[in-house]
Amino acid sequence: MASAEDLVTLTANCLCKANLFTTQVPKSKFPLEGWACHCDSCRHVTGALYTLDTPWPEPRANVDVSGLKTYNFSPKYDILFCPTCSTPMFFAHTAELEHKLGVFTGTLKNDPTDLVKITNHIFVGDTKDGGASMWLRKPNTDGNEAQRYKARDKDERGAPAEPIPYDWPPSHSMTGFEAKTNSPIPIKCKCKGVNLVWQPGTYDGKKVSELPWFVDPSTHKALAGFCACESCRLTGGCDVWNWGFAELKDISYATTQSSFPSSSTDLKALVDAKDPSLGTLAYYASSPDVQRFFCNHCSATIFYASDDRTFMVDIALGVLEAQDGARAEGVFSWAYGAAISHIKENEGGWRYELFQRVTKEGEEWRISRGYPKNWRILARERAATKS
Structure with a gap:
């Protein structure tokens, strides 16, 4: 078991502060892996140009989300958000109540710890122009490229999909400045x-x-x-x-x-x-x-x-x-x-x-x-x- 000195308090809250969530995470677990999605649905359900979430390190059964409102985002996922200020707090799997929640990283406290590492950008093809992925191709402290995919990062058989080139989309496909x-x-x-x-x-x-x-x-x-x-x-x-x-x-x-x-x-x-x-x-x-x-x-x-x-x-x-x-x-x-x-x-x-x-x-x-x-x-x- 990790000692108190080896633990970091992970805190997430909404804008109006009516909903606040905390949990303890070993320092060795950071940065947490994050997946950025640029699909049409994610953009239209938040107003942001992308969403980024990382697994909340507790089972859903241990997290009191009774103060949040539920929107059925898709057959597999709900979004849990604050009904007062609209902050989306979690993606929640609809079929598995014990499944770990995915916390929206924008709700996390701005701690000194390097909290999140973006590993993949998915559904970048929905943006047509690359969207926000164009300034998030090398978003992490290690300087490595976060792979971008037109759709999912794996095909229907579970095999890795082909990432899109670093300079996609090509200049000729865009409107121009x-x-x-x-x-x-x-x-x-x-x-x-x-x-x-x-x-x-x-x-x-x-x-x-x-x-x-x-x-x-x-x-x-x-x-x-x-x-x-x-x-x-x-x-x-x-x-x-x-x-x-x-x-x-x-x-x-x-x-x-x-x-x-x-x-x-x-x-x-x-x-x-x-x-x-x-x-x-x-x-x-x-x-x-x-x-x-x-x-x-x-x-x-x-x-x-x-x-x-x-x-x-x-x-x-x-x-x-x-x-x-x-x-x-x-x-x-x-x-x-x-x-x-x-x-x-x-x-x-x-x-x-x-x-x-x-x-x-x-x-x-x-x-x-x-x-x-x-x-x-x-x-x-x-x-x-x-x-």
Whole structure:
């Protein structure tokens, strides 16, 4: 039996802290093996561009999950999530109650211990463009490549599948950084209780000073970027969170002619009034002036809204169905290589170095594809030079 000095307390909790789970794990077991899934279902059930889980080191029978809500994700798995704040906590096997739960790694405390090692990326083919796997090809401290697979890592007979090349997908199969598309993009959670459409804004003829702050002056694409804050991470149970920005006036209902709220204040009021047109949309106020909108049936994160900019929302990129791929580069100008927002919150913990590797890989990805630097990065560089 391991001594107290050889044990690490593994802690997982949801955003509102109503659900907290702890267990003791021998230091020799770290890093825990994690499997990243990029399938359409995982993206739409969380709002993240991928999910990552690792076995919870206790039998399900020993874990009190009575405070969590259950969503039947597939014939084999349920997702157990917080009904208040929507944090997905566990994947649970539907047929074996004694089976170990799979904990979403984004819910784990940011301890100094090197907690998780990503071994495989599965269903990367669903993303069309590689999705988040492009900055998670070498995510671990050992520097080795995490193998990526178009579907499962094993075939129907259990034999190892063929991994996809390091530089997949090829450049010619992608939209490109400059070209902007204007096709409407569905916003859907996994259960389709939230069913909306975003028509990317057109800003032709507008002066630079008339553009929203998140719109590229040259391409008129909206900004997409990375966040490392605890609240975003816990919202969707994903370590590396990605948002895209949009004006609420460009969002509409998919199945009705009613006008969608043009301000987050009105959107919040409609949710409070339980307006049926919103379907399963709910929100959690993570601070007095912030609302995090989610599906209260399947847990998917949908929007982030703030009272200091009520005309817009951040869209969780995993719930978009863009024709060109999960990253929707046809409508978003990605801040590849930029310092991840709120990265300093993670100093002293295992995620800090993970985020640094993500930043490095994002920049390598940008350069390998010949993409120019995002306009906001260039503006910051110019300001730093002048100062």
